[in-house]
Amino acid sequence: MVPISIFGFVALWSPYFFASLVALFLLYLLITVKWRDRFSGSEPLKRSELISFSVGMILVYATKGSPVDLLGHILFTMHMVQMAILLLVAAPFLIMGIPGWIWKKVFSVPVLGSVLRVMTKPVISLLLFSAMFSVYHLPLILDTIKLSLPLHAVFTITLFISALFLWWPIVNTIGVTAKLQGLHKVAYIIASAILITPACALIIFVDTPVYATYQSGESWLQAMALCVPASTLGTLASAGLSGPEVFTKMPILYDQQLGGVIMKVLQExxxxxxxxxxxxNWFRHERDNADELTKKQLLERERLSMYS
Known part of the structure; x- marks a missing residue:
């Protein structure tokens, strides 16, 4: 097998993407620490927020800037690992890492705030993410997106934003939008797991490879241009690089099916x-507020008894 190191440092480690994330992280520190006093209603940055944002940024780079991203264009299995970590782990960490006072200011922007309130409603956010994830993995759509750098960038960013909407009703604490509580959160999570199951099932149980960009040939080489510099890819193509089979012994169909299985397992x-x-958290809330909850129940029973 040929090692992926032949693609070079830029393709493996995406230094420009890394520099962009570092600049974004420095901006985060400037706003939340150095320039914080310039904003009304600001609060000191909590250690938990800094840790959450740092973890989220590291996961974003690990999935979209490290060799994992390159492998995601070679193996469908790694692509699905990318999707699981980026959409289901990095997204909620980034939400929790941004201080509440910043989110309040974002939601206070007239037009943007109205749009965000609609898009983060539980039913809408749930259906939007599930639909986008399922559509993204339709063979025709995925192959088309992977053959165009602008389309791939736009759709990836849009899918990630839909993941932020998905997690917002679960992890937000700012109180400007409805937040799910207790059993409603449980139902929301279960519904999300159910809604993306058909997409994973189709990938797992299909008996032929369905993605042209994960098979040998011109489509695969074109798709590799998303993460490999054109000069490097041209040199390798002229040297006889033909397809993903030179990097792995796994049959294309097995790779495709394993990708669907891994996505579903990681999601679960x-x-x-x-x-x-x-x-x-629900148990702790019930335990810490037992007396108050008991009083409310007694008052409710007394109120109902007055009408019986």
Missing amino acids: IIYGVVLGRIFI
Whole structure:
């Protein structure tokens, strides 16, 4: 097998993308620490927020800037690992990493705030993400997107934004939009798991390779141009580089099916962790507010007894 190092440093580590993320992180620190006093209603940056944002940024680079991204264009399995980590792990960490006072200012922008309030409504955000994820992995759509750098960039960013909308009702704490509580969160997570199952099932149970950009030939070489400099790719193509089979012994169909399985397994693990945290927080809330909840129940019973 040929090592992926033949693609060179730029393709493996995406230094320009790394520099962009570093600049974004420095801007985050300037706004939340150095320039914070310039904003009304600002609050000191919490350690948990800094950690969450840092983890989110590291995961974004790991999935879209490290060799994982290159492997995601060679193996469909790695593409699905990318999707799971970027959309289901990095997205909620970034939401939690941005201080609440910044989110409040974002939601206070007249037009933008109105749009965000609509898009983060639980039903809309749930259906939007599920639809975009499913459409993205239709063979015709995925192959078309992977053959165009502008389309790939626009659709990836849009899909990631839909993932932010998906997680907003679960993790936001600012109170400017409705936040799901208790069993509603559980139902929301379960519904999300169910809605993307058909897309994963089609990938898992199809008996032929369906993605032209993950097979040998011109389409695969064109798709590799998304992460490999044209000069490097041209040199390798002229040297006889033909397709993903030179990098792996895994048959294309097995790679495709394994990708669907891994996406579903990772989703279940991630959602299981989230559900566990929801149950723990719910239990703590019930325990810490037992007296208050009991009083409310007694008052409600007295009110109902007056009408019986």
